[in-house]
Amino acid sequence: MPFTALHADHGRLDATLADLGHRLDWSQVHKARPRPPLTCPECEWGLHAKVSRYGVRFFCHDPGRPPSCELSNESWEHHMLKLEMAGAIRAAGWFAALEVPAEDGSWRADVMASSADGSRRMAWEAQLSQITVDDIADRTDRYADEGIRVCWVHPGARPPQWISAVPAVRVRAPKEREQPWVVDDGLAGFVYRSGRWEFREETLERFVRWALEGQLIPAEALRRYRRVYRVVDGEQRRFKRDQWWTSKRSVADQDRHEVMRQRQETARAEREAHQQEQEEAAE
Secondary structure (H helix, E strand, O other), X not given: OOOEEEEOOOEEEEOOXXXXXXXXXXXXXXXXXXXXXXXXXXXXXXXXXXXXXXOOEEEEEOOOXXXXXXXXXXXXXXXXXXXXXXXXXXXXXXXXXXXXXXXXOOOEEEEEEEOOOOOOEEEEEEOOOOOOHHHHHHHHHHHHHOOOEXXXXXXXXXXXOOOOOOXXXXXXXXXXXXXXXXXXXXXXXXXXOOOEEEEOOEEHHHHHHHHHOXXXXXXXXXXXXXXXXXXXXXXXXXXXXXXXXXXXXXXXXXXXXXHHHHHHHHHHHHHHHHHHHHHHHHO
């Protein structure tokens, strides 16, 4: 069920936009007669406009569609997450376009965010299916080659193996429709006093706004600070994270703490060496 369709006269339509992106009314494509010429941007098969029982507008493939079409094979959860990300991007004052392909076909962003002046772009990818660390890193690099930032978003119950290999977060879907989606993993703050990273939770909408505006950035956790602890189901568990979405202040605090730690280790080593010299002289 794609959210976008190609119209023979108007071009690319987006069902998540009030005017479909072309100052059109939904009634001009939904149950319209004669039927509008719509095709899938992915497989070029015929599409028709539909509305779910929850009021979600989308496009549906006509019978006999190619079984390999990725847009058609996406799950309902995948589509709902794309809607949430698009809504959060628009709430932040950015433009959100769904199912945007690269000119050369090397990638297709679930949601592409563009700043108001068009100078900045950031891809938001809902990743539910299994993927290797190497593959997701390659896809991230392809975006980087075109100057596009990216955040991978996983809604599963457990963190995927690539959660800290690329800029990524895990989100928790609401139990009630009125409740917000929440970033549950991948976001952290560095506590200088204890010298460690700590998990942070935030609504998806607020996280998206902060990431778009650069208030949150993907940052590497230094080797000494990669072990983190969290209480899960009443039990404290240990995790390993190589990078986080975090604030610039937390990055600076980690660096300051590492400088302090190295200075303390150097001073301790000098004291031990001095003490050993004294003992040898006494002997």
